[in-house]
Amino acid sequence: MDVSLTRSCNYDCSYCNQRQELDQPMFDLSESRRKIVSNQRRTGAEWIAGLNAFPFKNDYNKLIFSGGEPSLHADFFDIVSQVKGWRCKMIVTNLSFDVEKLIAACRREKTRIIVQPSFHFEFADFEEFTGKLAKLRAASLLSNFIPVSIVHLPDLSVGHEFREKFRQRGFNASLYRFEGYYKGKFSYAPLDGYGGIKETKEVLYSSCAQSVKPNGDIVYCTTDTYTENCVNYGNICDQRFVAIPQEITVTDYGHRHISAASWTRARQLADGQVIWQGKNYRHRTPLNRLRNLLERKNLAWLATAKHLANLLQNKMKKTGDVNQTNLD
Numbered sequence: 001m002d003v004s005l006t007r008s009c010n011y012d013c014s015y016c017n018q019r020q021e022l023d024q025p026m027f028d029l030s031e032s033r034r035k036i037v038s039n040q041r042r043t044g045a046e047w048i049a050g051l052n053a054f055p056f057k058n059d060y061n062k063l064i065f066s067g068g069e070p071s072l073h074a075d076f077f078d079i080v081s082q083v084k085g086w087r088c089k090m091i092v093t094n095l096s097f098d099v100e101k102l103i104a105a106c107r108r109e110k111t112r113i114i115v116q117p118s119f120h121f122e123f124a125d126f127e128e129f130t131g132k133l134a135k136l137r138a139a140s141l142l143s144n145f146i147p148v149s150i151v152h153l154p155d156l157s158v159g160h161e162f163r164e165k166f167r168q169r170g171f172n173a174s175l176y177r178f179e180g181y182y183k184g185k186f187s188y189a190p191l192d193g194y195g196g197i198k199e200t201k202e203v204l205y206s207s208c209a210q211s212v213k214p215n216g217d218i219v220y221c222t223t224d225t226y227t228e229n230c231v232n233y234g235n236i237c238d239q240r241f242v243a244i245p246q247e248i249t250v251t252d253y254g255h256r257h258i259s260a261a262s263w264t265r266a267r268q269l270a271d272g273q274v275i276w277q278g279k280n281y282r283h284r285t286p287l288n289r290l291r292n293l294l295e296r297k298n299l300a301w302l303a304t305a306k307h308l309a310n311l312l313q314n315k316m317k318k319t320g321d322v323n324q325t326n327l328d
C-alpha cells in the first residue's frame with residue numbers, strides 16, 4: 001500500500017515523472033510543470049487513527065509513505081512513528097528532512113521503519129546526503145535492499161559519476177531507468193499503454209500497489225492519483241472500505257501514467273494473453289514471498305545480492321528486449 005501523504009515537493013527536478021502528461025507525448029519535460037492534483041491533505045491524527053484501525057493490514061507486504069515528498073507533511077514524524085501493526089513500514093524520500101528527528105521518533109515509539117532514499121543531483125548536496133545516510137545506517141533505518149536510488153538519464157553520465165562516489169563512501173547506489181518521454185524518445189513501457197497516445201483500447205488491468213491519495217481515498221493504481229474524479233475503494237481516514245477487484249477492465253489503457261507501469265500488468269481482453277508486466281508486479285509465488293521477507297528483514301547483505309542479481313539479469317537480456325532492470 002502506497003500512501004501519498006502529499007503531492008507537494010520541495011525539489012523541482014527537471015526529469016520528475018510527475019511532469020509527464022497523461023495525454024500527450026512530450027519532447028522536453030521542462031515544457032511542463034509537476035502535476036499537483038488531489039492534494040487535499042489529512043491531518044496527522046487522521047492518518048494515525050485511520051492506518052492503525054485499517055482492518056486489512058495483513059493483506060499487504062508493506063506500507064509505503066511517499067509523495068511528492070512525504071516529509072513535507074506537517075505531522076510527518078508523528079505519522080511514520082505512530083502508525084503501527086503493519087508488517088513493514090517504508091519511506092520513499094529525497095532525504096531533505098532532519099533524520100535525527102526521525103531516529104528520535106522511532107526510538108520514542110519503539111518502532112522500526114525502512115528509509116529508501118533517492119538522490120536527486122539537481123538539488124541535493126552530496127556531503128549532506130551521505131552524512132544523513134550514515135546516521136540512518138547507524139540507527140538501522142537505511143534500506144539495504146535499495147540504499148540509494150539515482151535516475152539514469154540516457155544522455156548524461158552524472159548518474160554513473162554519483163553512483164561511483166556513493167560506492168567510494170561505502171553506500172550501494174542503484175541507477176534506475178528513466179521512465180517515459182525524455183527528449184522526444186519514449187522508454188521503459190509499451191507506448192500504446194503508458195505513452196499518452198490518444199488511441200486507447202480495452203484491456204484487463206491489475207496493479208500490485210494500492211495507491212492512497214493525500215485525502216485518504218484508496219484508488220486502483222498510481223494513474224488514479226493524478227485524476228480528480230476517479231473510482232475509489234473507500235477512504236482510509238473515514239474507515240470506509242469497498243472490496244478491491246484483483247483485475248479490472250480499463251478502457252483508457254493508452255492514458256495510464258508511466259509511474260504506474262512498473263507495478264501493473266495488462267492482458268488482452270479476448271484471450272488473456274499478457275501485453276505488459278512491470279518489474280515490480282509480483283505474484284504471490286514462493287520466490288516473491290522470500291524476496292518480500294528478505295526486504296522486510298532488511299538484512300545487511302541484501303544490497304550486494306541485489307547488485308549481483310541485477311548484473312546477471314542485465315547480461316542475460318537479449319538486445320531489443322524491453323529491459324526494466326536497474327543499471328547496476
Ligand code: SF4
Pocket residue numbers: 009010011012013015016017018034067068069094120
Ligand atoms: S524529488 Fe522526486 S517528486 Fe520531487 S521533483 Fe524530484 S523527482 Fe519529483
